[in-house]
Amino acid sequence: MQIQDAGGQLTSRTTYRLADLADYLARLVLPFLGALVLTTVVLLTVDVAPLDAYRILLFGAFSTPIRFGDMVMLASPLILCAGGLTLTFAAGLYNLGIEGQVVLGAIAAMIPLRLFPDLPPPLLWMLSFAFGAAGGTLWALLAASLRLGAGVNEIFAGLGLNFLASGIALYLILGPWRREGSASSSGTALLPRELWLPTIGSLRLAPLAPIIAIVSLVVVWWVLSRMRWGLEVRAVGLNGAAADRLGVPAVKRMAQAMAGCGLLAGLAGTLQVLGVFHQLIPNISSGVGLIGLLVVLLVLARPIWVLPVAVVFATFTVGSVQLPLTLGIDSSIAGVLQGTLVLAALVSRGLMQRRRRA
Amino acid sequence: MRQPPVRFIALLVLFALLLGACGTTPAAQPTAAPAPEATGAPPVEPTDAPAEPTAEATQPTEPPAATEAPAEEEFVFGMILVGPTNDGGWNQAHFEAAKYAEARLPGSRFIYIDKVNPADRPNVQVEQAIEELISQGAKFVITNSAEFGEGTNLAAEAHPDVYFLHASGDAVLTGSAPPNVTNLMGRMEYGKMMAGCAAALQSDAGKLAYLGPLIDPETRRLVNSTYLGAKYCWENYREQPADSLDFKVTWIGFWFNIPGVTLDPTRVATDFISEGNDVIISGIDTTEGLVEANKASAAGRTVWAVPYDYKDACAQGEDVCLGVPYFNWGPRYTEILGDAIEGRFESQWEWIGPDWNDINNPDSSMIGFIKGPGLTPENGVLLDDFISKLADGSLNLFTGPLNFQDGTVFVADGEVAEDLAIWNTPQLLEGIEGQSAP
Incomplete structure (x- = not known):
């Protein structure tokens, strides 16, 4: 993209601006229109008034404080994952292992809770977040070392490690960490109530979750756009060999970007344990890593956009819970909308590039 | 410049999501099962119209509801099911029992959310699903899986004005249930x-x-x-x-x-x-x-x-x-819901055997063969x-x-x-x- 932008300088400044604006609008509006059209077709085929469905999907999550709280608790780990992924995306790495990093973070977060249940809760939470972050980081570094050391593409290393992480979680749930007298893959015993992150009133909204998520996102934005480190990471992402020749330690920067992403994923896993599920379950990530990948495919390496897009995605998901009850359609329509949104964005981006080249 | 293989990744991610979505359909759909009705009947407007049998109330047996005068207030009861309503097993038995009760309780309306488990609905917890039923007007909520015990108790604490039945649980027996929760299981x-x-x-x-x-x-x-x-x-x-x-x-x-x-x-x-x-x-x-x-x-x-x-x-x-x-949950559900409608809800742990006079009597036996x-x-x-x-x-x-x-x-x-x-x-x-x- 940078190459095309450089070519743009040849044209006059005004037309460049205009073209840029049109380009920007097209990028923003086309995907949304495309997704709306596709989803509407799906809705019409099942005989549902699309406007009703969109009203619920877009605004349902804001209709009551309870739903809003649930949306925030889903958006928080999602922001952490997507924020982390902007780091690896900037470094030109495709960290599909993020699901496993969330799971490992959750497993590691459980360790201090099980080892020292008698410590005061605030101390335990700090330990738990530290362990979770370390677990996610280690898992990401494992993928990074496979890529940088053994030449295994990080996409496949990550996918493999995802399976391994799920396997470890399942082993612990059915084995050493099972509930007393039973063995069920539904999860470990619930944590004692005093270890649940404190919530606002009777809502399930734990204020610490969005605080951690947003602070982390600001840090990501700062290091990517305001620090030399971020510049170097992006240089590595654009052309690792060239950056290396110019004195940027490319391998180190890639590993650091992966570690940073793993750390945030580990925090997301810890939030899932302490704030959302209050136990370890096999599907502890509940797919936030994958949805985070979708978010990053939309926003690319621009952390600022993570916040609104993650909130919109969480809004779809939480709103969709009402669909079966009020409209009689399955809630997976939220997934259709999210998926088509990304697909339409990719298509319009691709068309745009082809037009520019022509 | 390294062209990001964005399309490839998108494909992978979509594929993974798809896998997740298709993963947990029941291995075999019961052939004799009724076609899965639209999930949750569309809300019936509480108008002053006479109580005509709604579409979903057309049971093979005559619902007495059709002849009775309309209740002045609709009684909505909901159910959270762990699996699909047409699994040919545990969940279908609960689902049809709720339909049985709805047909026999004038002025009642049944709503539900099925497949509440971390594989089918990864971001939905049982408390959240219960919340949706209550926001649709449910005054009584039945939860049908052992895993729902804690979530049922949490929701019951948050909604002391709503009654709850946790099927197969024993929180009332162990004393960990709030007073608006009851337990029911068959022998x-x-x-x-x-x-x-x-x-x-x-x-x-x-x-x-x-x-x-x-x-x-x-x-x-x-x-x-x-x-x-x-x-x-x-x-x-x-x-x-x-x-x-x-x-x-x-x-x-x-x-x-x-x-x-x-x-x-x-x-x-x-x-x-x-x-x-x-x-x-x-x-x-x-x-x-x-x-x-x-x-x-x-x-x-x-x-x-x-x-x-x-x-x-x-x-x-x-x-x-x-x-x-x-x-055969229907008969006891009908009694418990009927009691709740009349303000006689009782929190208890029940473990009910067959009607030994006729274990297959659909109106009296909890367990049959x-x-x-x-x-x-x-x-x-x-x-x-x-x-x-x-x-x-x-x-x-x-x-x-x-x-x-x-x-x-x-x-x-x-x-x-x-x-x-x-x-x-x-x-x-x-x-x-x-x-x-x-």
Whole structure:
């Protein structure tokens, strides 16, 4: 993209601006229109008034404080994952292992809770977040070392490690960490109530979750756009060999970007344990890593956009819970909308590039 | 510039999401099951229109609702189901019971959310689903899985003005439930004894296999009951020594198949068959055991199956079906909901047995057993004899001496197990091959 932008300088400044604006609008509006059209077709085929469905999907999550709280608790780990992924995306790495990093973070977060249940809760939470972050980081570094050391593409290393992480979680749930007298893959015993992150009133909204998520996102934005480190990471992402020749330690920067992403994923896993599920379950990530990948495919390496897009995605998901009850359609329509949104964005981006080249 | 393989990644991600989405449909859709109706009836406007039978209330039986005057206020009750409403097992039995109650309670309306489990709805917890039912006006919420105990209690604390029924739970018994929660379970132990008896009567090889869900006190006591029924009929009707009866259980890890998380029940069932077991007794919510036995039978092997939970479960393999022990939640749901409507809700722990006058009476018996077409008429007569002994109380299979797998005494010689000892069964019985998870 940078190459095309450089070519743009040849044209006059005004037309460049205009073209840029049109380009920007097209990028923003086309995907949304495309997704709306596709989803509407799906809705019409099942005989549902699309406007009703969109009203619920877009605004349902804001209709009551309870739903809003649930949306925030889903958006928080999602922001952490997507924020982390902007780091690896900037470094030109495709960290599909993020699901496993969330799971490992959750497993590691459980360790201090099980080892020292008698410590005061605030101390335990700090330990738990530290362990979770370390677990996610280690898992990401494992993928990074496979890529940088053994030449295994990080996409496949990550996918493999995802399976391994799920396997470890399942082993612990059915084995050493099972509930007393039973063995069920539904999860470990619930944590004692005093270890649940404190919530606002009777809502399930734990204020610490969005605080951690947003602070982390600001840090990501700062290091990517305001620090030399971020510049170097992006240089590595654009052309690792060239950056290396110019004195940027490319391998180190890639590993650091992966570690940073793993750390945030580990925090997301810890939030899932302490704030959302209050136990370890096999599907502890509940797919936030994958949805985070979708978010990053939309926003690319621009952390600022993570916040609104993650909130919109969480809004779809939480709103969709009402669909079966009020409209009689399955809630997976939220997934259709999210998926088509990304697909339409990719298509319009691709068309745009082809037009520019022509 | 390195072109990001964005399209490839998008494909991978979408593929992964798709996998997740398709993963947990029931292995076999019941053929006889009604087409899944639109999830949740569209809300009926509480207008002043006379109470006409709504579309979903068209039950084969005459709902008295049609003739009664409209209740001044609609009573909405909801249900949270762990699996799909058409699973041919546990969830379908609950779903149809709720429809039964709706048809018999004038002015009531039933709403539900199904498939509330981390595989089908990864971002929805039971409290959240209950919240949605309440926001749609539910004044009474039924939750139908052991896993929902804590979530039900949490929601009940947050909504003291709504009543809750946690089916299969015992929070009221243990004292951890708020006062607006009640527990209900059927004494499926009897149904499982009949299942075990039918299996032992018909087995040639004397090798019975139990397709177990997860391990907890409920599933252990049901396996034990099946074994006791099988052992009794093997010794007394077949006149074979007890030690020539093989009885094994394999646990899949959850109530139904979750790919990548549980063992695949289809695979477990085919393994049972290839190991030479000739009756598969199901303890899971879905019908893989029956389906696989039916396939093997079509391929020329002699294999029988006993499904579970739902009265029409045999429909997916009539010829190999020896019968099905099932729950009939409808009548007691109707009574409990009716009491709640009239302000007489009572928090209690109930464990209800069959109506021994007619265990298959749809309006009175909580537990039933319907003989399958696979059971020979002679064996049917013997099974009836067995059931009559259970009914008149002359036979109590939880009579000592009974030992656990590790050799410790469960019931001493000449004594009879207490209800609570059975409810909280800590181990499988001696003679059963399989994990107890003590």
